[in-house]
Amino acid sequence: MATTIRSVAAAAGVSVATASRALSGSPAVVDSTRRRVIQAAIALDYTPSRLARSLVTGSTGNVGVILPDITNPFYTSFLAGLEAALGAQDIGVLIGDSGENPDRENRLVRRMSTQVDGLVLASSRLSDEQIVAATSRRPVVLANRMLETSEELPKRLGQVVIDVHPGFTAAVNHLSSLGHRQLTYVDGPAQSWSGRQKRIALTLACSALGLPLRIRSTTRADFGAGRTAGRQVAAEAAQDGTTAVIAFNDQMALGVLAGLREAGKDVPGDLSLVGCDDSLEDGLAWPALTTVGSSARALGELAAHKILNPMGQEAGLIPTALIVRDSTERARSDRGAPVA
Amino acid sequence: MATTIRSVAAAAGVSVATASRALSGSPAVVDSTRRRVIQAAIALDYTPSRLARSLVTGSTGNVGVILPDITNPFYTSFLAGLEAALGAQDIGVLIGDSGENPDRENRLVRRMSTQVDGLVLASSRLSDEQIVAATSRRPVVLANRMLETSEELPKRLGQVVIDVHPGFTAAVNHLSSLGHRQLTYVDGPAQSWSGRQKRIALTLACSALGLPLRIRSTTRADFGAGRTAGRQVAAEAAQDGTTAVIAFNDQMALGVLAGLREAGKDVPGDLSLVGCDDSLEDGLAWPALTTVGSSARALGELAAHKILNPMGQEAGLIPTALIVRDSTERARSDRGAPVA
DNA sequence: ATGAAAGCGCTAACAC
DNA sequence: GTGTTAGCGCTTTCAT
Numbered sequence A, B: 001m002a003t004t005i006r007s008v009a010a011a012a013g014v015s016v017a018t019a020s021r022a023l024s025g026s027p028a029v030v031d032s033t034r035r036r037v038i039q040a041a042i043a044l045d046y047t048p049s050r051l052a053r054s055l056v057t058g059s060t061g062n063v064g065v066i067l068p069d070i071t072n073p074f075y076t077s078f079l080a081g082l083e084a085a086l087g088a089q090d091i092g093v094l095i096g097d098s099g100e101n102p103d104r105e106n107r108l109v110r111r112m113s114t115q116v117d118g119l120v121l122a123s124s125r126l127s128d129e130q131i132v133a134a135t136s137r138r139p140v141v142l143a144n145r146m147l148e149t150s151e152e153l154p155k156r157l158g159q160v161v162i163d164v165h166p167g168f169t170a171a172v173n174h175l176s177s178l179g180h181r182q183l184t185y186v187d188g189p190a191q192s193w194s195g196r197q198k199r200i201a202l203t204l205a206c207s208a209l210g211l212p213l214r215i216r217s218t219t220r221a222d223f224g225a226g227r228t229a230g231r232q233v234a235a236e237a238a239q240d241g242t243t244a245v246i247a248f249n250d251q252m253a254l255g256v257l258a259g260l261r262e263a264g265k266d267v268p269g270d271l272s273l274v275g276c277d278d279s280l281e282d283g284l285a286w287p288a289l290t291t292v293g294s295s296a297r298a299l300g301e302l303a304a305h306k307i308l309n310p311m312g313q314e315a316g317l318i319p320t321a322l323i324v325r326d327s328t329e330r331a332r333s334d335r336g337a338p339v340a
Numbered sequence C: 001a002t003g004a005a006a007g008c009g010c011t012a013a014c015a016c
Numbered sequence D: 001g002t003g004t005t006a007g008c009g010c011t012t013t014c015a016t
Helices: A005-012 A016-023 A031-043 A050-057 A073-087 A102-113 A128-135 A164-177 A193-209 A223-240 A250-262 A296-308 B005-012 B016-023 B031-043 B050-057 B073-087 B102-113 B128-135 B164-177 B193-209 B223-240 B250-262 B296-308
Strands: A062-067 A092-097 A118-122 A140-143 A157-162 A183-186 A213-216 A244-247 A272-277 A290-293 A316-318 A321-323 B062-067 B092-097 B118-122 B140-143 B157-162 B183-186 B213-216 B244-247 B272-277 B290-293 B316-318 B321-323
Touching: A005 A016, A005 A031, A016 A031, A050 B050, A062 A073, A062 A102, A073 A092, A073 A118, A073 A250, A073 A296, A073 B092, A092 A102, A092 B073, A102 A118, A102 A128, A118 A128, A118 A296, A128 A140, A128 A157, A140 A296, A157 A193, A157 A296, A164 A193, A164 A244, A164 A272, A164 A290, A164 A321, A183 A193, A183 A223, A193 A213, A213 A223, A223 A244, A223 A250, A244 A250, A250 A272, A296 A316, B005 B016, B005 B031, B016 B031, B062 B073, B062 B102, B073 B092, B073 B118, B073 B250, B073 B296, B092 B102, B102 B118, B102 B128, B118 B128, B118 B296, B128 B140, B128 B157, B140 B296, B157 B193, B157 B296, B164 B193, B164 B244, B164 B272, B164 B290, B164 B321, B183 B193, B183 B223, B193 B213, B213 B223, B223 B244, B223 B250, B244 B250, B250 B272, B296 B316
Parallel strands: A062 A092, A062 A118, A118 A140, A140 A157, A157 A316, A183 A213, A183 A244, A244 A272, A272 A290, B062 B092, B062 B118, B118 B140, B140 B157, B157 B316, B183 B213, B183 B244, B244 B272, B272 B290
Antiparallel strands: A092 B092, A290 A321, B290 B321
């Protein structure tokens, strides 16, 4: 079989304990011995069994990440940030795709729990109770979601979220200043915690300006759902007066763009469009998409940090800011008027 | 600490051995006993330690996947397919992003090797020798890459690839039939095995038709590199007569599209454009991208299958086919002529 | 049908 | 500074 620490010890002529010490850099081993052990280890191409080590130390050097859809660029960036931060510390990453399904998510939690030091749940679809329960297995970090139960937070729970308020407020102000008087928000799935934050931020910002807000819900946060919504928006824009739409995320915004186009509407000529996440490279969309930018990657890095040093109960926050590009324009009704 | 099998055994009033047998469904345990054990396990919310189990059985129930860039939709789909297929069998997935870096890839192989039953290397940047070496640690499945050494394949190596020939040949024929006489191929990174396959397929198809092919190499397979290439193509199109470009993948095609646009070129009016992978939902790009379609997801599923049942030395093949959409059009020089 | 005991590969007291 | 020993939680002979 594979070479074990025993063969290394034998080859170096020392006991297993000494070999272990030498390899793990314990100071309690004289240099000459260490050299011999290391030499033997190299010669035998020895790689310590993480399994055995974990079993005895109680720490696995792995963390588990569960997300609703690996395919979504937001989670993909999140994962990239997380993996990079963790990998730099030589921590392994176990992933699971819950497919937005709470049962599957729970199974993943169970399956992973015995082989990771902590769990990162991104946009978890679990109930608050289930999340608290998971906490008793392993420390968990909730990403892009916060518990809403008023009781105090479980000790082993961390939270990292994106603060959508500044970005969404800026988006509304931006559109308003361009003369848009009726906004439509194309939301993501109803269970989404971040969707709710976005609705709240928009509602607040709109009512501060006395602007009406139309909210359209969807079942998935992807291109297809956006496209359907886009077609509907186009069909009803004449009646409801919508001249600007804000989407739950960039994928959906792309869909809205496609749907609008198919209905013969021009962006930004007929309607302005704002996405969210800044997950598309500038210029990838045409016209380049104005978006509420935030860094999913930074969120992933923050989650990694939080799972590594669980100190502090306050939620980690990633800011947002509006990134104005070419998909928003002065409202038609407002054109010809002097530009600010 | 967590509840172990010992507590379960105690609660059920049986020995650890019996508890183990009962839980793992051994027939050698009478039903009444099994019921008691299972009940106790449920009552204690027992989850067996995968670590301990792995240590004794020698099988971990995990596989490791290493890919060059988690952020790339191609790998993302690949990963989704792999994870779905493996997860259905209750197999865990450890991921690592090599960042196109062979050293990092090798470190990941090492790190994972002791906690997985097999390794899937997607578009590996390792040398053939290094791959063969990895084989001695764990069974490996190479995805989107094949060994080129003429010697016989290592016993524990599987290969799954995309057969680019039909799709790329069709692309060339398609463009040729539209009257395009000078094609440019915007390639991916030089180390890419699949890039080479694409070059070969294109060269073959072009020479069969007597068409010249211009090849442009890049260092990364992303949007930015594509955009740069697009600008260059636009600048030189007048001299070299290029009227159609084929890109290494859809991301790059999107970049080429952006670069072309920035240079004032219209697609498909001035130049036709073909992508590869069909990783963009239809309509996501504007104009909708003609592309050499293949299923990265299917490749992932095939890789999962291959790592699970390592029988057979023949490489698994995923076919490609041309998907014609709106980014390709009759060459300007050819317009007005009767359409076939 | 069940229990006792060995041992997977490793680390961590505890001796010397 | 190094060796001996005891386990981490589990599965698996081998007895009974």
